[in-house]
Every structure is written in structure tokens, then in C-alpha cells.
Amino acid sequence: MQDDVVRVGFLGAGLIATYHSKSLRRSGARVDRRGVYDPDPERAAAFAAASGHTVAASEDAVLDDCDAVYICTWTNEHARLLRSAVERGLHVFCEKPLAFTADDAQRMADVATAAGITHQVGLVLRRSPAYLWARHLIDDPAAGRVMAVVFRDDQFIPIQGHYASTWRADRSLVGAGTLLEHSIHDVDMLRYLVGDIASVSANTSNFHGHDGIEDVCTASLRFANGATGTLTSVWHDNLARPSLRRVEVFCERRHIVIEGDDWFGPVNWTDSDGTTGSLESEALAAAVQPMRDGGDNPDGEFIKAVIERRPATPDLHTAVAAHRVVDAMYASAAQGGTATQVLR
Numbered sequence: 001m002q003d004d005v006v007r008v009g010f011l012g013a014g015l016i017a018t019y020h021s022k023s024l025r026r027s028g029a030r031v032d033r034r035g036v037y038d039p040d041p042e043r044a045a046a047f048a049a050a051s052g053h054t055v056a057a058s059e060d061a062v063l064d065d066c067d068a069v070y071i072c073t074w075t076n077e078h079a080r081l082l083r084s085a086v087e088r089g090l091h092v093f094c095e096k097p098l099a100f101t102a103d104d105a106q107r108m109a110d111v112a113t114a115a116g117i118t119h120q121v122g123l124v125l126r127r128s129p130a131y132l133w134a135r136h137l138i139d140d141p142a143a144g145r146v147m148a149v150v151f152r153d154d155q156f157i158p159i160q161g162h163y164a165s166t167w168r169a170d171r172s173l174v175g176a177g178t179l180l181e182h183s184i185h186d187v188d189m190l191r192y193l194v195g196d197i198a199s200v201s202a203n204t205s206n207f208h209g210h211d212g213i214e215d216v217c218t219a220s221l222r223f224a225n226g227a228t229g230t231l232t233s234v235w236h237d238n239l240a241r242p243s244l245r246r247v248e249v250f251c252e253r254r255h256i257v258i259e260g261d262d263w264f265g266p267v268n269w270t271d272s273d274g275t276t277g278s279l280e281s282e283a284l285a286a287a288v289q290p291m292r293d294g295g296d297n298p299d300g301e302f303i304k305a306v307i308e309r310r311p312a313t314p315d316l317h318t319a320v321a322a323h324r325v326v327d328a329m330y331a332s333a334a335q336g337g338t339a340t341q342v343l344r
């Protein structure tokens with residue numbers, strides 16, 4: 001790294017790599033765009049042409065020529081590539097889910113931390129104004145304690161439409177279905193909004209019939225603080241519904257709903273004295289500005305942390321905690337929905 005300009009490489013040149021590349025540009029972060037590698041040469045070439053990166057001949061060629069690397073491949077490659085990056089002392093932004101199991105995710109986080117690198121995971125909702133504001137409303141003593149939460153997340157199965165991925169139907173590449181691949185975001189947000197999850201009871205179904213790829217997961221949750229909740233995660237074929245979440249939080253004296261856009265709301269709330277509130281779009285972003293630890297752009301914040309040689313957030317350990325809950329849900333579902341403790 002020279003003059004605080006971070007040389008950035010990309011492994012994987014698909015949908016989420018493109019998102020991060022554009023987001024890096026929007027952030028204004030001082031980066032030197034170096035190699036990109038994807039075994040699909042057309043993807044690598046299209047990414048390079050749009051972003052200013054250079055097509056590299058191999059993973060090693062990318063890793064040998066950067067200070068920080070984005071791991072944006074399908075999931076089964078994350079752990080191996082993270083190790084190759086860490087061995088070189090590179091800083092890493094790794095997409096979620098980290099791995100197929102919490103134990104593998106834990107090993108990744110431990111290796112990264114032991115190496116002293118800056119590491120960040122793609123649990124981007126941690127910077128969403130809608131979730132930040134909802135947490136602010138929950139933390140307000142006037143709301144009272146959280147009693148219950150209802151979290152629904154549905155989208156068309158992402159092997160079609162703008163995702164156009166086939167690997168999400170191949171368990172050897174993706175690991176599992178809607179819970180691991182998509183709703184690990186939701187589990188992370190449940191922990192962020194309400195707190196640690198102590199035990200779960202879950203059921204899964206597989207309507208599409210792809211081996212090992214559940215397309216429905218419903219779970220009942222018990223939080224360590226006494227609150228309870230439900231998570232419903234569905235991959236259907238309703239192409240009019242690309243990715244939609246609705247979250248309802250019942251506090252003792254406040255009811256909060258996040259709906260519409262994951263980032264810009266609206267967030268609506270009602271208090272026991274009849275007061276109501278609603279925030280969305282720019283007004284929502286402005287309201288959360290003072291309560292941010294850093295900016296709202298996950299990629300700009302990652303590069304800033306690299307330059308300042310400090311930990312980034314959310315880091316791989318945050319993802320491990322979500323993986324532990326996901327593992328407990330799968331274990332519960334395998335036993336017909338029995339209550340299962342979340343390991344720490």
C-alpha cells in the first residue's frame with residue numbers, strides 16, 4: 001500500500017462483485033483497481049471493462065498483486081480463497097455465507113484474526129438506515145422491552161431472473177437453500193435488533209426438489225433476553241417478488257414495522273399513547289446519520305479500515321454468530337423441529 005492508496009483485487013466477477021465494484025466507486029475510496037479472476041472468462045472480461053480492473057490469468061495472479069481482496073465466488077470457495085489471501089497478509093472482504101457450517105466459518109474468522117488483517121463480511125444490512133432506525137426505536141427506554149418479533153423474507157428462487165445463477169441449485173457449491181444462502185442476513189438482523197438467540201425450533205421444506213436446497217424454512221426463536229420470535233424464509237416462483245422483507249417488532253409500549261425497501265424503508269411505529277411515526281428515504285437516512293459508527297457505504301468503510309490499519313465491521317466473527325444460529329435451525333429441522341440450543 002503506497003500513499004494510502006489500496007490496491008484491490010477481485011475473485012469472482014458476478015452479481016455481487018459488480019455491486020461492490022460500483023459501491024467502491026460511489027464511496028470515493030482511494031483504490032488502485034488491480035486484477036480480477038473468474039473461471040468464466042466472459043464474466044471476467046465484462047467486469048474488467050466496466051470497472052477498470054484487469055483480467056488476471058489465475059487466482060494467484062490476483063492475490064500476488066493486491067493489498068486487499070474481495071472474495072465474491074460461490075460459497076464453497078470462500079474458505080480456501082480466504083486462506084490463500086491470509087497467507088499473503090492481504091486484507092479480505094468475504095461474502096456471506098462464509099462457509100457451509102459454523103465450525104468452518106469459525107476457523108476462517110480465527111485464521112483472519114490471528115493474522116492481524118482487516119476483515120469484513122458482506123452482511124450489508126448492518127449499514128441499512130431502516131434497520132439502524134428500528135434498532136434506535138427499540139433501544140429507546142420509552143419503548144419498553146422487546147416481547148416478540150415476526151420476520152418474513154420471501155423472494156423468487158434465485159436460479160432465475162436477474163440472479164441468473166445455476167449454482168444456487170447445486171448443494172456442493174451453495175451448501176443449502178434459502179436459510180443459509182439468503183436468510184443468514186435475517187438471522188443477523190434478528191440478533192442485531194433483539195439480541196442473542198438462545199434456542200430455536202425449525203422446519204424446512206423442499207418444493208422445487210433440488211437436492212439439499214430447502215426452499216422454505218420456518219423457525220421459532222427464543223432470545224436470551226426472554227423475547228420470542230418467528231422467521232419465515234421462502235424461495236417461490238413468483239417473479240413479481242424479487243426480494244421482500246417485512247419485520248414487525250412488538251415492544252411493551254411500541255410497535256415497529258420495517259417494510260418496503262431494505263435500505264430506505266419505510267419504518268413505521270406506534271406508541272401506547274397513540275403517537276405514530278414514519279420515516280423513509282432521505283429523511284430516514286438523515287435521521288440515522290448521527291448514530292452511525294462511520295459512513296453508510298460498506299465498501300468505503302472497509303477501505304477506510306484497511307488504510308487506518310484497524311478492524312472493520314461487521315467482521316467475520318459477526319458472521320460466525322449468525323452461522324451458529326443457522327446450524328441450530330438445520331439441526332432442529334433434521335429432528336422434526338425439536339427445540340435446539342444455539343452453541344456459542
Ligand SMILES: NC(=O)c1ccc[n+]([C@@H]2O[C@H](COP(=O)([O-])OP(=O)(O)OC[C@H]3O[C@@H](n4cnc5c(N)ncnc54)[C@H](O)[C@@H]3O)[C@@H](O)[C@H]2O)c1
Binds near residue numbers: 043
Ligand atoms: N451480501 C449480499 O447481499 C449478497 C447478495 C448476492 C450474493 N451474495 C453472495 O456472494 C457470493 C456470489 O454470489 P453472486 O450472486 O455474485 O453469484 P454469481 O454467480 O453472480 O457470481 C459468482 C462468480 O464466482 C465465480 N467463481 C467461482 N469459483 C471461483 C474461483 N475459484 N475464483 C474466482 N471466481 C470464481 C463464478 O464463475 C461466478 O461468475 C455468494 O456467496 C452469495 O451468497 C451476497
